[in-house]
Amino acid sequence: MSTSQVIPAPEQPHETFVLNVGPQHPATHGVLRLKLTMDGEYITRAEPVCGYIHRMHEKMGENRTWAQYLPNTGRIDYLAAMAYGHAYVAAVERAAKIEVPPRAEYIRVITTELNRISSHLVWFGAFLLDLGGFTPLLYAFDDREKILDLLEALTGSRLTYCYYRFGGVCNDVDDDFIRGVREFVAGMWPRMKFYRELVTDNIILRKRLIGIGVISDEMCRKYGATGPVIRGSGVGYDVRKMEPYSVYRDLDFDVPVFSEGDCMARYLVRMEEMVQSLRIVEQALDKLPAGPVMTSGVPRVLKPPAGDYCFAVEAARGRLLVRIVSDNKEIPYRVRWRTPSFCNLSLFEEASAGMMLPDALALLGSLDLVIPDIDR
């Protein structure tokens, strides 16, 4: 071989590398870790690693009485805790055949829907923070704070509510609360218009979200993704309409559906849902009946008849199912939480394959995950 001959450079093998995101990372909103296998800027495989804040709420259900478990329900999804209390008390009420007075049901709907708005406002602020916009967070938290103040005055907690009881709610709403909620709702209508002008119509936001992170309705079905995720994929599935509970049958509201399946669709679903929740709160206040807020004669020591019972509600992040198994004792035999964030995250590996890293983080934010809701 002569030295003048050109030796061709060996072909570069297609190299991938592993990129670790989290468990402490601003984009994961809590303690979630992503193990990303990257091909340059593109993701070939994204494996979520969960369990960093697993507390075994389901085992805790098996070593305390039915009522003693109530505070746990507020600590699973700390942004939308009302719905969790609602699902649990309603499941026990179903098992023990406890009637709930209408006033209590209306108060439950009002507080749950206010909580849904406050939860969506956190998502709104945090999601835009993920995308690089800082200002909307400050406005969103300003509005959210008004809800937290109202709920704190009523329940005693700002986030981890333990307000519902078997057979009603623990104390009645007063005139200050009703006046405060009416003021808040009246003030939110112009804010929603303001958010649309400030954020939704923003060209940078639209370029970051439209056509990004498309999730098909079929993928939602196979993974059990619900809430704004499935409604952003063209399926109008909402537990409040499908398995109506409480007094949602008597209230007039729409289920916003967008069919594109991209991040923008999920964004628009949540923005529209806040409007619908405002409508529900307004109507429920108008219709709020007089009467007691607790059924009298609920036994202090509750022993639901043996068997298993389910109750599903529409939490802020989607379908929340609680399954309780009773063996007619003071202590539950089994409490199972099927949480929306868990199922919504489980499709991330399939949905993010082939995406660019910044787009995948937009997808992650559009799923609106709350990590203790996954880890329980």
Place this chain on the structure above:
Amino acid sequence: MVDHAAKGFHLDARVRPARVVAAAALLDQNGFAMDAVTGVDWIAENEMEVVYDFFHPAHVWRVVVRTRVPRSQPEVPTISEIYPGANWHERETHEFFGIAFLGHPNLTPLLLPEDATYHPLRKDFVA
């Protein structure tokens, strides 16, 4: 058939462990969505129950499929090939109850530490 108002589901089907895949396939063909998989430890009867929940995205139907396996050999086939969403639920049921899902692609702990060898939701579990 059961009363939804009393129980929270419409159809309660008890199947043999070998039939869970066929049951899941049937529900899949009828457009049902994956809801959850979990276990219940019936220690007094020396059995483990595996419970599969399904909902329908377009109708109110709620279906429960359940099967029982002996505690000495708790094994059922995986349905994760039909419903990829069952993958995580089965991993969770495996780590909490020690129920093995045969054919599962990655039956490692999901929420417990990666080296966990205990199954905390078994009734005879001592911390």
